[in-house]
Amino acid sequence: MSINQGNFLAMLKLVADRDTIVAKKINVPRIARYTHHTIENELIGIMAEHIQKDIAREISEAGCFAIMVDETKDCSKREQLSFVTRYVHGGAIKEEFIGFEKAEGLNADSLTLKIREKLCNSAIDIQKCVGHCYDGTSVMKGSAAGVQPKICAFVPQAIYTHHRQRSSAAVVRPMQSE
DSSP: OOOOOOOOHHHHHHHHHHHHHHHHHSSGGGSSOOSHHHHHHHHHHHOOOOOOOOHHHHHHSOOOOOEEEEEEEESSOOOOEEEEEEEEEETTTEEEEEEEHHHHHHHHHHHHHHHHHHHHHHOOOOEEEEEEEOOOOOEHHHHSSSSHHHHHHHHHTOOOEEOOOOOOOOOOOOOOOO
């Protein structure tokens, strides 16, 4: 029998070491351990919700934040958006991933709406946004009809910054002295 029980059970045991309620729930006869995949998914969802609430609270306490949004494809080739917030809390710079969302459309209007919905659903006040960052695609940065000017129209204090991805194939060579 393998001692590797998987990431979820290892995480659950770690939580149980610090939380007596969780410990009581998983240290019972095998039939009632709450480790079926549907229960696992529900527990992960509950934990994610708690983390989201902590992030929203910290952003609220910080008074302002920046957001970085990037498009990516999942393993089934569906477009999704990834969301990362950045803020200062307790004297420390925090950069927190707040989730993936399915991209319903890849035009500026639908992407802008998705960003606003994600922040609202995460209980993060978009009016506290002071910076937003996207890649260089025209739909994101477009000066007239991209996501960037649409967010700026809604949150004028938010400064746009271009996110430049570094290619793993790029080689940086030192300058030659003459």
